[in-house]
Structures are given as C-alpha cells and as structure tokens.
Amino acid sequence: MSQIETYITEHQDQFLEDLKGWLRIPSIxxxxxxxxxVLHAAEYAVGQLKDLGISxxxxxxxxxxxxxxxxWLEAPGxxxxxxxxxxxxxxxxxxxxxxxxPFDPTIRNxxxxxxxxxxxxxxxxxxxKALETLFQVNGTxxxxxxxxxxxxxxxxxxxxxxYIKAYPERLGCDAAFICDTHMPxxxxxxxxxxxxxxxxxxxxxxxxxxxxHSGTYGGVAPNPLHALAxxxxxxxxxxxxxxxxxxxxxxxxxxxxxxxxxxxxPLHMNDSFLKExxxxxxxxxxxxxxxxxxxxxPTLEVHGIVGGFTGEGAKTVIPAVAKAKISLRLPPNLQSxxxxxxxxxxxxxxxxxxxxxxxVNLHGGEGVIVSPESQVMQAASEALNGVYxxxxxxxxxxxxxxxxxxxxxxxxxxxxxxxxGLPDDNLHAPNExxxxxxxxxxxxxxxxxxxxxxx
Amino acid sequence: MSQIETYITEHQDQFLEDLKGWLRIPSIxxxxxxxxxVLHAAEYAVGQLKDLGISxxxxxxxxxxxxxxxxWLEAPGxxxxxxxxxxxxxxxxxxxxxxxxPFDPTIRNxxxxxxxxxxxxxxxxxxxKALETLFQVNGTxxxxxxxxxxxxxxxxxxxxxxYIKAYPERLGCDAAFICDTHMPxxxxxxxxxxxxxxxxxxxxxxxxxxxxHSGTYGGVAPNPLHALAxxxxxxxxxxxxxxxxxxxxxxxxxxxxxxxxxxxxPLHMNDSFLKExxxxxxxxxxxxxxxxxxxxxPTLEVHGIVGGFTGEGAKTVIPAVAKAKISLRLPPNLQSxxxxxxxxxxxxxxxxxxxxxxxVNLHGGEGVIVSPESQVMQAASEALNGVYxxxxxxxxxxxxxxxxxxxxxxxxxxxxxxxxGLPDDNLHAPNExxxxxxxxxxxxxxxxxxxxxxx
Numbered sequence: 010m011s012q013i014e015t016y017i018t019e020h021q022d023q024f025l026e027d028l029k030g031w032l033r034i035p036s037i038x039x040x041x042x043x044x045x046x047v048l049h050a051a052e053y054a055v056g057q058l059k060d061l062g063i064s065x066x067x068x069x070x071x072x073x074x075x076x077x078x079x080x081w082l083e084a085p086g087x088x089x090x091x092x093x094x095x096x097x098x099x100x101x102x103x104x105x106x107x108x109x110x111p112f113d114p115t116i117r118n119x120x121x122x123x124x125x126x127x128x129x130x131x132x133x134x135x136x137x138k139a140l141e142t143l144f145q146v147n148g149t150x151x152x153x154x155x156x157x158x159x160x161x162x163x164x165x166x167x168x169x170x171x172y173i174k175a176y177p178e179r180l181g182c183d184a185a186f187i188c189d190t191h192m193p194x195x196x197x198x199x200x201x202x203x204x205x206x207x208x209x210x211x212x213x214x215x216x217x218x219x220x221x222h223s224g225t226y227g228g229v230a231p232n233p234l235h236a237l238a239x240x241x242x243x244x245x246x247x248x249x250x251x252x253x254x255x256x257x258x259x260x261x262x263x264x265x266x267x268x269x270x271x272x273x274x275p276l277h278m279n280d281s282f283l284k285e286x287x288x289x290x291x292x293x294x295x296x297x298x299x300x301x302x303x304x305x306x307p308t309l310e311v312h313g314i315v316g317g318f319t320g321e322g323a324k325t326v327i328p329a330v331a332k333a334k335i336s337l338r339l340p341p342n343l344q345s346x347x348x349x350x351x352x353x354x355x356x357x358x359x360x361x362x363x364x365x366x367x368x369v370n371l372h373g374g375e376g377v378i379v380s381p382e383s384q385v386m387q388a389a390s391e392a393l394n395g396v397y398x399x400x401x402x403x404x405x406x407x408x409x410x411x412x413x414x415x416x417x418x419x420x421x422x423x424x425x426x427x428x429x430g431l432p433d434d435n436l437h438a439p440n441e442x443x444x445x446x447x448x449x450x451x452x453x454x455x456x457x458x459x460x461x462x463x464x
Numbered sequence: 465m466s467q468i469e470t471y472i473t474e475h476q477d478q479f480l481e482d483l484k485g486w487l488r489i490p491s492i493x494x495x496x497x498x499x500x501x502v503l504h505a506a507e508y509a510v511g512q513l514k515d516l517g518i519s520x521x522x523x524x525x526x527x528x529x530x531x532x533x534x535x536w537l538e539a540p541g542x543x544x545x546x547x548x549x550x551x552x553x554x555x556x557x558x559x560x561x562x563x564x565x566p567f568d569p570t571i572r573n574x575x576x577x578x579x580x581x582x583x584x585x586x587x588x589x590x591x592x593k594a595l596e597t598l599f600q601v602n603g604t605x606x607x608x609x610x611x612x613x614x615x616x617x618x619x620x621x622x623x624x625x626x627y628i629k630a631y632p633e634r635l636g637c638d639a640a641f642i643c644d645t646h647m648p649x650x651x652x653x654x655x656x657x658x659x660x661x662x663x664x665x666x667x668x669x670x671x672x673x674x675x676x677h678s679g680t681y682g683g684v685a686p687n688p689l690h691a692l693a694x695x696x697x698x699x700x701x702x703x704x705x706x707x708x709x710x711x712x713x714x715x716x717x718x719x720x721x722x723x724x725x726x727x728x729x730p731l732h733m734n735d736s737f738l739k740e741x742x743x744x745x746x747x748x749x750x751x752x753x754x755x756x757x758x759x760x761x762p763t764l765e766v767h768g769i770v771g772g773f774t775g776e777g778a779k780t781v782i783p784a785v786a787k788a789k790i791s792l793r794l795p796p797n798l799q800s801x802x803x804x805x806x807x808x809x810x811x812x813x814x815x816x817x818x819x820x821x822x823x824v825n826l827h828g829g830e831g832v833i834v835s836p837e838s839q840v841m842q843a844a845s846e847a848l849n850g851v852y853x854x855x856x857x858x859x860x861x862x863x864x865x866x867x868x869x870x871x872x873x874x875x876x877x878x879x880x881x882x883x884x885g886l887p888d889d890n891l892h893a894p895n896e897x898x899x900x901x902x903x904x905x906x907x908x909x910x911x912x913x914x915x916x917x918x919x
Contacts, residue, residue, distance in 0.1 A: 011674055039777030049796025059846070103675075164777060191680070205679065209778045218742030220558075220893035222658065223765040225646070227793050228704070228757030229737050234766040239702055241693035247816040254673045282684050287673030292686045292818040302683030310678040311689040312781055317768035318789060322494030322619060323664045323826050324555055325791055326767050326892050334773060336780055338682050361702040363747040371778050408679025437781050438675035 017452055020142075024452070025121070025445070027057060028134045031096070032114040038074055038097035046250055047074045047160050047390075050096045054158050055079070061141035063156065071168030074160030082153045087463050089153035090385070091182040091420070093412055094133030094189060097438045098125035106439035120442040127434040131443035132188040132451065133158060135429065139455035149228065151463035155182060159412075162189075163370030165209075173412075176418050184385035185416040188455070190406050190428030191383070193276045195447060198393040198454075200386060201426035203305065203405035204413055206339035206376035208349045211369040212240065212356055213332045214316075221327040228260070231363040233331035234316050240366070241333065243359035244370040245309045246248045249293035249302070251337075253348075255354040256307060261342050263305055267405075271298040271305070276402065278303070285433055302366040304405040308338045334371075341414075345373030364453060374411020377420075383423030392457035393427070396450050414453035469913055472904060476596075479907070480576070480900070482512060483589045486551070487578040493529055493552035500747040502529045502615050505551045509588070509613050510534070516596035517916060520609065526623030529615030537608045542918050544608035545840070546637035546875070549644060552576055553580035554892045557639040561894035575897040582889040586898035587643040587906065590884065594910035606918035614867075615642045617644075620664070620827030621866055628867075632874050639840035639917075640871040641811060641911075645861050645883030648731045650902060653848040653909075656839060656881035657862035658760065659793035661831035663804045666862055667695065667811055668787045668822040671769075676782040686818040688786035689771050691799035695821070696788065698814035700764045704748035704757070706792075708803075708810040711762060716797050718760055722860075726753040726760070731857065733758070740888055759860040763793045789826075793862060797867075800828030829866020830873075840880030840917065848882070849911035849912030851905050882909070 010018070019026075036050035037043040051068055058066035058079040066079030077096060082089065101111040101124050109115040114123035121131070136156075143150050157180065173180060193198040216231035223230075224382040245251050263271075278300040282291055293302045302308070314332030318324035339348055353368040360366045380386070381403045393401045406426070416424050429451035435441045465473070472479075491505035493497040506523055513521035513534040517612055521534030532551065537544065543544040556566040556579050564570040568580035571844070576586070591611075598605050601691075612635065614624040628635060671686035674877045700706050718726075733755040748757045757763070771786025773779035794803055808823040815821040837843070848856045871879050884906035890896045 018575065039775070039779070041776070053490065079577045097907050099773060100773065100777075102775065103777075104774065106675075110872070162777075192625035207679075207780075209780070216741075216743070219890065219895075220561075221741065222863065222892040223763070223767070223791060224662075224793065225887065225891065226737070226741065226758060227763035227765050227862060228748045228759075228761050229746045229754050230741055231743060232765055234769060235696060235700060236702075238693040238696035238766065241690060245690060247691075247694055280473070282681070286671075286676065286681065286685060288671070288686060288818070290818055292671075292816075293683045299684050303681060304683075306683050308682035310687055310782055311693065311772070312678070312779060313772035313774040313783075314689060314769040315774045317766070318555065318557065319768040319770045320494070321496070322555075323789065323791075324494070324557075324618075324767060324892060325662075325765070327765055328768075334778065336678060336778075340680065361747075363743070363745055381578070405527060406679070407682060432680065435674065436680065437677040437779060438653070440674075 012458055013142055016142050016146050017449060021449065028131060029114040030128055031134065032125050033112055035112045036097050036160065037100050038161050039100060047097060050307050051075050051077050051160055054096050057137050058156065061137055062144040069172065070263065071172060072257050073168040076169060076172060077158035079156040080154065081150055084150060084153045087152040089155060089158060089184040090462060091155045091180055091185040092136055093157050093187045093356065094136065094160045094186060095129045096133065097160045097163050099163050103439060108440055119445050121445060122440055122442045124441050126441050126443035127430045128436045128441065129162065129189045130449055132428055132430065133450035135448050136188050136455050138452045142452060142456050143459060151460050155180060156409045169412060170415060173415050173419050180420060182420065182422055184383065184423050184425060185420060186385065186425045186427065187410060187413055188428050189410055191430035191432060193278065193432065195431065196443065197276060197417050198397045198399065199404045200381065200389055200401045200403040201406045202381055202403045202409050203341055203378045204376050204426065206343065206345050206411065206414065207336055207343045207405055207409035208339065208352065208373040209336040209350065209371045211334055211371055213330065213334055213367040213369065215330050215365040217329050220329050223325040223327050226327055228278065231328050232327050233364055234328060235316060236361050236364040237331050237333050238357055239361055240359045241311055242354060251307060251309045253351050255351045260307065260340060271301040274298060274300060281432060303339050304407040307340060307343060309335065311335050338409060339376055341376035342376045345375055349373060374409050375414035376409065377417050377424065379415040379424045379426065384425050385425045388461040389425050389427050389458050391461055392454045395457055396453045468597055471597050471601050474731065476904065479593045483586060484569040486589065487580050488567055490567045492555050493550050493616050494555060498752060502552060506530050506532050506615055507666045512592050513611060516592055517599040523766050524627065528623040529791065531624060531627060532613040534611040535609065536605055539605060539608045542607040543638040544610060545917060546610045546612060546635055547591055547640045548612050548640060549591065550584045550614045551588065552615045552618050553583065554618050558894060563895055573792050574900050576900060577895055577897045579896050579900035581896050582885045583891045584617065584644045586903055587883050587885065590906035591643050591910050592901050593907045597907060597911050598914060602759040606915050610635060613909055621829065624867060625870060628870050628874050635875060637875065637877055639838070639878050639880060640875060641880045641882065642865060642868055643883050644865055645881050646885035646887060648733065648887065650886065650899065652731060653852045653854065653856040654859045655836065655844055655856045656861045657836055657858045658796055658833045659831050659865050659881065660862055661798065661800050661829050661866065661869065662791055662864035663794065663800045663807065663828040664791040664826045665807065666787055666824040666826055667692065668824065670784065670820040672784050674887065675784050678782050680782040681782060683884050685782050688819055689783060690818040691816050692769060692786050692788050694815045694816055695811055696766055699810060699863055706764045708806050710806050711803065714798050715762065715795060726756040729753060729755060736887060742815060759862040760795050762795060762798060764790065766790050793864060794831055795832035796833045800830055804828060810870050829864050830869035832869040832872050832879065834881065839881045840878050843916040844880050844882050844913050846916055847909045850912055851909045
C-alpha cells in the first residue's frame, strides 16, 4: 500500500469528523437569519486550511458573504492550480421529509446525510483532505495551489463575480479546478465538458388593490393566480417546448459526436432517470434524447407560486398579488442577460390584459463549454483512470456553475470540472447525501491529480 | 323619540362592548389550533342569549364545532321566526396587511375593524341587540323566535346540515331569517332573492417520487406546478369562460326582468366594482353585465397554490407534489355534487399525461332562489323602508350561504336574506370592517321586522 493510501485509510474517521463539523453549520446563504452561520462556516474553512498546512489563509470581505481564500506557492517552476468550491448550502424545506435532521450529519448505508453533504461541503472537504494527505506524506505539495471558496453559490454568486473581475491578477493560475459536479455512477467516472447557464426570475402579477371575496367579486375581478397559470402555460407547453420568441434561434447546434453519444445513451441515462424519479415515462421534448434534454437543451421550470390562501381548509379569497419563481437553464452561448430580456417580453405578451406584471431578475449566470484536450483535463483523466480502473467519460451536466464561465472568460485558463457526486444525492432536496466511497475516492483522485500535474 | 329608539341610543356603547368581546375571540373554524377559541365564541353567544332574556339557550354538540341554540316561544298565536347566523370566522392571512390586529376590534371613521366584524358576528349581534331592545322596552317579544348560530359556516357547514336534516321538526317555524348578506350602499337597502352555491376543491398533482434539482432533471422531469398551470389555464380562459363540459348546459335562463335590471345597472355596480377593486377594467365574461357575472353566472377561481419553494431568494427545486385550491360559484339549480363530478373529469382531462392528479371535494353547498312575495319578505321590506326611508331593491348576491337552500328544501319555509354589510367591508380579506351606522340601523330594522310580523 502506498504511503498516500495508508494515510487516507488511517485517517478516515478524522476526515469524516472534520466534514461533520462543517456540515453542522446551517450556512444557508439565501436566509438573512443564517448570516452568522454562513460566516461561521467560512471561518471553519479557514481553520481547516491553516490546520492542513496552508498558513496563508483568511477571509476576503465582500458586499455579501465573505470569500475564503488560501494559497501555497512554494513549488517554483511548477504549475499553479486554482481550486474552487462553495461553503454555502440550499434551504432545507420541506423539512418534514428529512429522515434525519438536515444539520445533524448522519451516516447510513455508506452515505453521509446532511444538507451540503454533496453540494458542496463534501466535495470541497475531499480536496482539502487530498492536500492534507500530500502535506503529511511528503511534507510539501507537488504544485502551487490557490484555494477560493465562496459563500453565495446558492444565492447568485455576485460577490465572487465582482472579486474575480476586479482582481483577476491575484487569481493568476495555469488551470482552474471546480469540484462541484457529478458522475453517472460509482463505476463511471466523468469529466464535465459543458454546463448550462441560468436565469432565475420572479414574476409578480398584480390584480385588484386588495384581496377580494370570490362570492362578491368572482366574475368581475382579476385573479393574479389564474393569470399566472395562463402566463406559465403560454411560456412552456405540455410537451416541453418553450414559447419565448428568439430563444431557440440562438442555440448552437451540438457536434455530430455529441448527438451520437446522446442518441446511443451508452450510460443508460434514460433508465436511470426513470428509476431515480420513480416515473413510468419521462417528460419534456420527447423528440430529443433524455440526456440531451437534461444537459444541453434550454429548459424552463416553475419552482414555486406564492399568493392567496395556502393553509389547511378553505378560504375563498381572490388575492391582490401572486408571484411565481421561474428559472431557465441555458445551454452555452445563450447569454443570460439577453435571454432575460426575451423572457421578460414573453411574460408581458403572455399576460392577460386585466393584470399588471413585473418580472424581476433574481440572478443569472452563463453556461460554458470546456475542451477535453487541456493538460489539466488529461491529468484528471489519468488520475480517475488510476483510482477507478477505467477512463472517464466526457459529459455535459445540466446544472449551472456560473463561476466556470467566469474562469474561462476572465482568467483565460482551462477549467477542470471534476466532481464525485452521484445522481441520487438529492441535491437541493430533502435527504441530501454523499457516498463515503466517493468521498474517499475523491481524496485519492485529487491527490493523484496534483502529482500528475507536477510531472 | 320612540322608546325603541331611546333604548338603542342610550345603549350604543354597551352594544359595541358586547360585540367587541365576541370579536376578540379568534374563532377560526378551519384551524385545528383554534378549536378552543371556537368553543369559547359559542359559549359567549349562549351567554348573550341568556343575558338578553332567552333563558332556554345552550350548545348543541355535533361532530364538529357546536351549534348555539336558543328559543323563546311565549307568544301563542304569533308566527315563529328561525334566525340564523354564524359565530366562526375566516383565517386572517396575510396578517401583515391588517392596519390593526384582526382580533383587537378597533373603531376608526365610523367603522369597527376586526375579523368577523361583518361576517358574521356583527350581523348576528345586531339581531341579538334588536331582541334585547324589544325585551327591555316591552318586557316581551312580539313573535316567537328560534335562534340557531353555527360554527362551521367558513368550513363547509357539515354539522348544521346534518342537524337540520336529522331534526327538522325541532326547527319548525313560519319563516327563516338569515342575517349574513349585504346591501349595495348605505342609502340602498336590499333584500336578497338569490344566492350562488359553491364547490370548494383541492387539486393535487403528483410528479416524481421526490423533489428534484432542476439542473440535473430539468428537461426530463414532470413539474407538478407547471402541470397545475396548464390544468388551470384549460379550466378557465383569459376571457372568463369555464371549460367544464356540461356546466353551462345546466344553467337556467334568468327572467326577462332580471336581465333588464342587470343590463340597465341602476345601482351603478359597474362603477362600484371598478372603484372598490381599484382597476381600470373589469375581468371575466365581458359579454354579460357585471352584476350578472358577479351574482348569477358560474365562476371558477383559484384561491391558492402550494408546492415548491416560496421563501425569499432562489431555490431551483422541481417539487414532487403541488396543490391548488379551486372553487366554483354555482347559480341556483347547478347542483354541487353533479358539478363536482363534471369538474373532476375536466381536471383529469386537462392534466398533462406525465402527472397523476387527485381532486378532493373539500365542501359544497347549493344556491337558492327566494320569492320576494312571501310575508316575511314583505314585512322586511316595510321595516327597511321605515328605517332607511326608501324601499329595498331585490337583488341576487354572488356569495354562497348553503343554509338558505337547506331551509328552503328541508324546512319548506320562506327564507329572508337581509343583511347590513357593505361592498367595501373586506370580507375574507385584511381589514374586515362593519359600518357602525349600518349596525345600529340593523338593530332598528330587525326590531321593526319582528313587530311587523306580529301584525
């Protein structure tokens, strides 16, 4: 057994204890009442960095939640890798569906359950543990590293965007590594070659000046909830087609190779989706292969509707105002600002004339396409092959990591998107988990990646 | 000044204190946590009955909230009037829009503000104060009375329905008086000749077996919120037409006189609606006059949608389940059970094939048409003329008081629908109020009604 392997094996419990300590902090970045917890989680990460040997580590203040930054640049002549992750987490509702409390990390059947277990504290922690392992075994790191961990990934990421744009030279590097993605199964390592961008909006519909009683006003009153239903049904039909004029015109055609890969579905994503969702048929644009729909097509989803009476029982109110949270996932080259303008116009065109509509742009981020040919991607491919015994597949992921586009556009460096999540990790849902086997394989892979980058 | 008028004038403050005491009890019948308050409100009503001279008063236990019952039958040879009201109230959300707390009755500008001020504690209290006035002035009542006050009017009214059907003989009477309606303005007394029925439903849409992340599953996942939007948009279009096959076929044609009254709109309801709602145009079926739409046409309204993320900020969840609260108002002779069956089928037909739909019948009640020719209506007309100095108009009201149909069908007696609410009383909404002038005119009118019925 190599010294690396021995160290990892002997320190499994400690690695998990350090992860649990971080997971216990409810760093929900979108909740003002959790502001102190978010700061606490940032400070915890700084402590971890210092403990593992990165003495130059601390917080960078921003307009929002702080950035965690650490650097170790004592490998002259070797490449510098910028490592990115995030320490904030999603809200926990509906909390009643959690089998164990979201901030009481619990191990069951080889998984650790907690909000943030996979997204993204677990994935960041495995990188830190890979660094610790290399320091402990070799007394040094094989390459230079800069570590940047943000606290607003689930809240729009404005602060890190402003920082990167303001100080690109401070983050100078040879490659950027984002550890926040998935692989299709524990036997199928993957490297991500594309991500979708996003716009997240709130559509606010105003009717009468006050809530009304449907007995007295039903038949003459505007109903903002009904108007929202009409707007939403006009924006996307039951077959998954989005009716935003101009949207599909701007979509780049995928390569012949990608189309063949999607069509053949060698990873059996069709069956995986059916099983993971517990449905008998998939939804959406049936004329496209499922993996293409989930990773490379624009999508529009409603995430919540607010307005009227939603308690137990019956109340015959016609609300004065109703709101819907609606996002679009945008394949690379659909620019978020441009699409928001098209979306806003489409919403206004879809609205019945008896209501007044506002469209709020809560946040946006760009998609990205990365080349599988870069040195860092090749090193990662070899590292995964060494740990998993099989070469990784190159995939697009349907989620949005706007920081990837920023690294690409502002730092002009190759981006590595390598993560160890699994499809059933319940991201953004109750019972989020992370596979312990994936966590430790991640430590091994990242340690190997750094060694290979030094060669 | 008559003795009646003198008594009312001298006891105005005490009348209001007794009303405030009742309004302070948050008797929200749909909230299990308010069960104790609902009972407390019932006991308060019993106390009021006993205090005013109806010694035979108490609670009638039911499967749900108790009925308050009192009777005074010491006027042999005189008619017996059954008086109905309800002591339960609507929920208070959105509570942040109340200018004073909903259960802290507050007098401002000649109105008393509180949940239940108009609907229906204020209207019941004015009847009790009319009885008190007659007792105090004359030492007796001019006719026999039975008083029945329920606690589930806002929650489906099942218990009173069961009671009336089980014991119609106990409620034997010559006429029934329901004090739970409105008049168009303080200068225009009204008697109600028609009410709409109602079905109140919950449409539950199931998608995947768990909440999903739109990044990973957007494009292949069923979205119950989107499916609900499609269902709702298919049930009612932007022009107010309801697409439930068979619904309009069952609608009776109104009389020529009613149609003319609606078309001429002598009460200027069109302008009133615009002003009360603060809108520049009315909604709904523009080919029908506004007053007909609001009182005599079937309507479908969405009252609330539950599902997904509705907090501050952004969460990219695709919920596993979403629910909508939807009601229909049904003109007389559209039977609630029959229409529910049509509605359920229409919802299922409107649902996209990738979701599973349940339709729950939360409650229903029938509409009613009453004759303006009955003795009790004529007596009420004279009483209103005496107090307001002008004859009442005969109107339909758009709301639903299922008990009116029950009195009609089970007790076979003429029903009097006379109330003193005003259109801007904010029923079922924040800042519910009741006009003090209307309250005291109500006391005068009801005292006069009983005297006229004795003649």
